[in-house]
Amino acid sequence: MEIGFNKPYLTGNELNYIAQAVASEKISGDGLFTHRCHEFFRERYGFPQVLLTTSCTDALELAALLCDIKAGDEVIAPSFTFVSTVNAFVLRGARIVFADSCKDHPCMDAAHVAALITPKTKVIVAVHYAGVAVDLDPIKELAERHGIFVVEDAAQAVDSYYRGRPLGSIGHFAAFSFHETKNVIAGEGGMLVVNDARFAGRAEILREKGTNRSAFFRGQVDKYTWVDVGSSFLPSDVTAAFLYAQLENLSFIQTKRLAIWRRYDRGLRPQLTDRAGLPTVPAYATNNAHMYYLVCQSLEQRTELIRFLKSRGIQAVFHYVPLHRSPFATSHFPTNNVLPQADRYSDCLVRLPFYFELTDDQVDTVVDEVNRFFA
Numbered sequence: 001m002e003i004g005f006n007k008p009y010l011t012g013n014e015l016n017y018i019a020q021a022v023a024s025e026k027i028s029g030d031g032l033f034t035h036r037c038h039e040f041f042r043e044r045y046g047f048p049q050v051l052l053t054t055s056c057t058d059a060l061e062l063a064a065l066l067c068d069i070k071a072g073d074e075v076i077a078p079s080f081t082f083v084s085t086v087n088a089f090v091l092r093g094a095r096i097v098f099a100d101s102c103k104d105h106p107c108m109d110a111a112h113v114a115a116l117i118t119p120k121t122k123v124i125v126a127v128h129y130a131g132v133a134v135d136l137d138p139i140k141e142l143a144e145r146h147g148i149f150v151v152e153d154a155a156q157a158v159d160s161y162y163r164g165r166p167l168g169s170i171g172h173f174a175a176f177s178f179h180e181t182k183n184v185i186a187g188e189g190g191m192l193v194v195n196d197a198r199f200a201g202r203a204e205i206l207r208e209k210g211t212n213r214s215a216f217f218r219g220q221v222d223k224y225t226w227v228d229v230g231s232s233f234l235p236s237d238v239t240a241a242f243l244y245a246q247l248e249n250l251s252f253i254q255t256k257r258l259a260i261w262r263r264y265d266r267g268l269r270p271q272l273t274d275r276a277g278l279p280t281v282p283a284y285a286t287n288n289a290h291m292y293y294l295v296c297q298s299l300e301q302r303t304e305l306i307r308f309l310k311s312r313g314i315q316a317v318f319h320y321v322p323l324h325r326s327p328f329a330t331s332h333f334p335t336n337n338v339l340p341q342a343d344r345y346s347d348c349l350v351r352l353p354f355y356f357e358l359t360d361d362q363v364d365t366v367v368d369e370v371n372r373f374f375a
C-alpha cells in the first residue's frame, strides 16, 4: 500500500460551478462566484472585508503595499515559515528581522518578538503554523504600543480560532491560501482580509490595477480611472467557482480532517510521549487539522524515520529550511541572532500523510509503522 503525503480533495461540484461561470459569459475577476466566496467568508467569520486574490503570496504583497512599506522599514517575521511570508515585504524594500519559534510549538515566540522591536519596525507578521494560532494578544499589545501593523499569515489557518475569535479577524490584515496543499483549495488561490476600515477603499483599488473600477461597478463613480499604484491581484471567476464548491463543503471537510487528526493522535501520543515531540494546541488556540507532525530528537533520527517510512511505502516530509539560514537572508539580512527553536523544527520536524481521503486503515498503518520505528 502506497500512502502519499497529500492528495487534493474534490467535492464533486467544482466542474458544475465552473460550467456555470463559463455559461454566464463573465469569467474575469469579481464575477458571481467571487461574490459568493466573499459573502461566505463575511457571514461565516464576520470578516469585514474580504478580497479573493490569485494566491496567498499575492494577498501578502497587497498587505505590504497597504502598509506602505518603504526601503529600510523593518518587518519582524518567524524564521520557520514559507518564503512568501517575508518576500512580499522584501519586494517593497523591507529589512527582515527573524523571530524564533516557541519551545513547545513552531509558532513565533511573542517574548522574542518584543525584544526585536526598534523604532524602524513597521510590521509584525504572525504565521499560524499548522493552523494553530500565534499567541496574538501580546503581539497586538506590542503593536498598539509601538504603532506597528500586524499581518496574519493565515495561509494554513482557515476555520481556526484564537480565544474564540476566528484567525484572520485579528490583525490589521490577514492572508489566506487556497493552494492545493491547504484544507480548502482552488489549485492556486488566496484571499486578503482587511480588518482596519481605514484601508477598505485603498485595498480594492490596489487589487484592481490602481483603478477605482470596483466603485465604478457599484455606480459610485461615473467613469473609472487610474487613482493609485496597484497591480492585478484578482483571480478569474473560474478559480472562484472551484473554490465555492469547496467552501460549501467546508464543515464536511473539517469534520473529516479532525477525525483523521484525532486518530493519529490517539495512536501515537501514548507510545511516543517520551520519545518524540507531538503537536501541541495551546489553551488559547483551536486545531483546524491542517497537519499532523512529529518532532524527532535529531536530524539523523528524522532522516532515518523518513527513510524507514519510505521503505514501507509511506511518504513523510520535512518542512521549512529556516529563512535566517537561507542564502538570500545570509547575504541580505546578516545577523548574529541565534534562533535555536527554528533550527530545531527545521532539522527535526516531520509531517505525516494528511488528506481528506486518507482511510482509517491507512492512518492505522502509518501509526503502526511510526510506533515500530520509535520502539
Ligand SMILES: *Cc1c(COP(=O)(O)O)cnc(C)c1O
Pocket (backbone or CB within 6 Å): 054, 055, 056, 057, 058, 081, 082, 084, 085, 127, 153, 155, 156, 176, 177, 178, 179, 188, 189, 190
Ligand atoms: C502555503 C503558504 C503560503 C503561500 O500560499 P500561496 O497561496 O501558495 O501563495 C504562505 N505562507 C504560508 C505559511 C503557507 O503555508
